Amino acid sequence: MAERRGRPGPLLEILHAIQGELGYIPGTAVPLVAEGLNLSRAEVHGVVTFYHYFRRSAPGTHIVQVCQAESCQSMGAEALTEHARARLGIDFHETTANGRFSLEPIYCLGNCACSPAVMIDGELHGRVTPERFDALIAAGEKAT
Amino acid sequence: MSTVVYVPGDAGARSLGAGEVAQALTAEARRRAADVTLVRNGSRGAYWLEPLVEVAIPAGRVAYGPVSAADVPGLFAADFLRGGGHSLALGATDSIPWLQGQQRLTFERVGVVDPTSVADYVKHGGYRGLARALTMSGADIVQAITASGLRGRGGAAFPTGIKWKTVLDQHTAQKYITCNADEGDSGTFADRMLMEGDPLSLIEGMTIAGIAVGATQGYIYLRIEYPHALRALQAAITAATQARYLGNDVAGSGRRFELEVRLGAGAYICGEETSMLESLEGKRGEVRVRPPLPAIKGLFGQPTVVNNVITLASVPWILDHGAEAYANFGTGKSRGTLPIQLAGNIRRGGLIERAFGLSLRELLYDYGGGSATGRPIRTVQVGGPLGAYIPASQFDTAVDYEALSGIGALLGHGGIVVFDDSVDMARMARYAMEFCAIESCGKCTPCRIGSTRGVEVIERIIQGIDAERNVQLLEELCDTMVQGSLCGLGGMAPYPVQSALKHFREDFRARPR
Numbered sequence: 001m002a003e004r005r006g007r008p009g010p011l012l013e014i015l016h017a018i019q020g021e022l023g024y025i026p027g028t029a030v031p032l033v034a035e036g037l038n039l040s041r042a043e044v045h046g047v048v049t050f051y052h053y054f055r056r057s058a059p060g061t062h063i064v065q066v067c068q069a070e071s072c073q074s075m076g077a078e079a080l081t082e083h084a085r086a087r088l089g090i091d092f093h094e095t096t097a098n099g100r101f102s103l104e105p106i107y108c109l110g111n112c113a114c115s116p117a118v119m120i121d122g123e124l125h126g127r128v129t130p131e132r133f134d135a136l137i138a139a140g141e142k143a144t
Numbered sequence: 145m146s147t148v149v150y151v152p153g154d155a156g157a158r159s160l161g162a163g164e165v166a167q168a169l170t171a172e173a174r175r176r177a178a179d180v181t182l183v184r185n186g187s188r189g190a191y192w193l194e195p196l197v198e199v200a201i202p203a204g205r206v207a208y209g210p211v212s213a214a215d216v217p218g219l220f221a222a223d224f225l226r227g228g229g230h231s232l233a234l235g236a237t238d239s240i241p242w243l244q245g246q247q248r249l250t251f252e253r254v255g256v257v258d259p260t261s262v263a264d265y266v267k268h269g270g271y272r273g274l275a276r277a278l279t280m281s282g283a284d285i286v287q288a289i290t291a292s293g294l295r296g297r298g299g300a301a302f303p304t305g306i307k308w309k310t311v312l313d314q315h316t317a318q319k320y321i322t323c324n325a326d327e328g329d330s331g332t333f334a335d336r337m338l339m340e341g342d343p344l345s346l347i348e349g350m351t352i353a354g355i356a357v358g359a360t361q362g363y364i365y366l367r368i369e370y371p372h373a374l375r376a377l378q379a380a381i382t383a384a385t386q387a388r389y390l391g392n393d394v395a396g397s398g399r400r401f402e403l404e405v406r407l408g409a410g411a412y413i414c415g416e417e418t419s420m421l422e423s424l425e426g427k428r429g430e431v432r433v434r435p436p437l438p439a440i441k442g443l444f445g446q447p448t449v450v451n452n453v454i455t456l457a458s459v460p461w462i463l464d465h466g467a468e469a470y471a472n473f474g475t476g477k478s479r480g481t482l483p484i485q486l487a488g489n490i491r492r493g494g495l496i497e498r499a500f501g502l503s504l505r506e507l508l509y510d511y512g513g514g515s516a517t518g519r520p521i522r523t524v525q526v527g528g529p530l531g532a533y534i535p536a537s538q539f540d541t542a543v544d545y546e547a548l549s550g551i552g553a554l555l556g557h558g559g560i561v562v563f564d565d566s567v568d569m570a571r572m573a574r575y576a577m578e579f580c581a582i583e584s585c586g587k588c589t590p591c592r593i594g595s596t597r598g599v600e601v602i603e604r605i606i607q608g609i610d611a612e613r614n615v616q617l618l619e620e621l622c623d624t625m626v627q628g629s630l631c632g633l634g635g636m637a638p639y640p641v642q643s644a645l646k647h648f649r650e651d652f653r654a655r656p657r
Contacts, residue, residue, distance in 0.1 A: 008425070009406075009426035009444070011427070012409060013406070014422065021617045047426070047427060054409055055410075068527070069579075070330040070331065074563045075489055107328065107582075109156070111155065111333065112330060112333055113191035113485070114159055114493070115488060125159050126160050126191075
């Protein structure tokens with residue numbers, strides 16, 4: 001935080017750094033950040049909760065994001081989403097009991113000529129069929 | 145002599161296996177002791193051919209695609225390093241019909257150059273625009289941009305020259321150039337392709353903007369959903385800084401321009417310019433009331449240029465070739481070229497850069513080859529989630545700002561999402577309201593509350609509950625949102641709903657489910 005404090009508009013940068021390190025923004029971080037930047041806790045909390053990307057609890061080992069936007073819908077994203085829910089046994093914003101996977105909706109991955117799209121741990125996958133989805137999950141189950 | 149082989153590092157190509165192809169290629173070359181130099185270029189934009197592998201042979205570049213990792217040994221066996229015949233061979237890349245007819249100005253280097261190499265960029269005409277700009281006064285650069293007719297490619301289509309002139313005319317010590325790279329519209333990926341495939345053109349465009357209006361600091365506001373673009377931009381900024389095209393002595397001119405990437409955090413609204421500025425300042429991305437315009441009081445209260453990636457990346461070409469050359473493309477008040485993105489349920493999707501004026505029909509059938517599913521195309525949504533649905537009866541409309549607005553639609557960022565006849569337009573209308581409810585910044589009540597009420601009303605229509613009365617209620621709600629919202633999210637989210645009601649009324653009647 002010390003190295004970012006002097007830069008213009010540092011709050012988002014600091015939150016990115018925390019989530020980059022821990023995978024989420026713990027509630028205990030909010031007063032620390034507030035104090036460091038001379039902001040109120042409410043202001044920091046307000047920013048954390050405004051942005052969809054910031055999480056307030058620890059995610060699973062692998063983050064699975066299924067695009068819900070129009071282009072992917074035109075190529076069966078709804079059915080793929082149902083399949084993902086059934087395969088992982090969880091709904092959006094949930095994590096599997098073994099802590100392996102978190103499932104999240106996402107609104108456009110910029111891969112609209114290769115819909116439907118899925119992103120897993122920052123790597124993009126296009127024209128994802130239910131079979132391909134299962135193969136990606138199987139790979140995630142093996143990988144540490 | 146080493147043979148140069150190109151395998152795209154573009155996120156879309158990687159999503160179809162380009163990374164595995166590159167690995168297989170390296171391994172197979174080693175096994176055969178073949179002298180191969182692998183370049184991870186951008187995508188040419190013909191996504192149905194990705195991963196598209198190219199080989200530089202003495203006669204030029206030849207292409208193979210779509211290549212999977214399993215095809216790689218066969219390609220070596222067919223002597224593809226010397227352009228050998230193979231079932232995946234597409235001939236000279238430039239003669240692929242889908243690419244050949246395009247008019248690539250802004251995208252002239254995307255898919256061609258090594259995005260990390262300043263030397264390759266310069267070899268392909270890069271930094272000639274900046275060299276020209278450095279011989280001109282700020283006012284003359286702004287005049288050239290005005291004369292080119294360039295309008296904001298992010299969606300609002302505001303004349304870029306006028307915006308720059310406003311910032312130029314402010315007399316403050318600090319001004320900013322900001323690039324809106326929060327490409328959140330479904331069906332659009334031109335910004336991503338450009339940032340991954342030719343990031344230096346964006347950097348050069350921002351540098352020219354800085355020189356023109358007297359700004360020394362630039363920010364690229366990039367969406368978090370684009371990690372590959374982030375890496376490409378950072379590599380390019382480092383390379384440009386090392387080559388002294390960025391820093392306190394830009395290209396030996398004594399002028400200063402520095403550039404930084406700032407990440408968004410998954411908020412669609414931050415693609416709205418004032419919300420983006422709030423976010424860049426580290427705040428909640430709530431929309432600001434205008435006036436004051438960002439060009440007068442923008443980032444940190446200082447005069448700020450806010451332009452989209454494609455707008456800024458078009459600037460080097462305009463400076464290099466002249467305003468008139470750019471204005472010679474296009475039609476009416478839509479001058480220059482537009483990178484159109486063909487997406488969704490389409491056989492040959494991808495990026496098509498052409499002068500304004502092509503019809504939707506040409507795009508959908510000549511370029512796109514019809515739907516991916518083979519069923520009739522029922523509608524297209526142009527301009528992202530706030531754009532209207534256009535019925536097949538209007539496919540002869542030209543893709544330019546005025547023609548589309550003439551039929552109650554909008555061009556936006558140039559994305560076209562295709563739907564076949566299995567689409568349920570009442571559900572698409574409900575999704576438009578859902579999306580608005582999820583992404584509303586909460587400032588204006590019609591957007592914040594109206595979108596949720598909209599979802600409920602459409603749900604009742606879908607359930608067949610008092611459909612006629614609820615359709616009327618929905619129309620009134622749409623009017624309230626359009627009239628009563630500060631920015632385009634609440635003000636335009638009703639467009640897809642209204643267009644669905646207008647053109648596909650049959651989907652809003654009570655029906656068996």
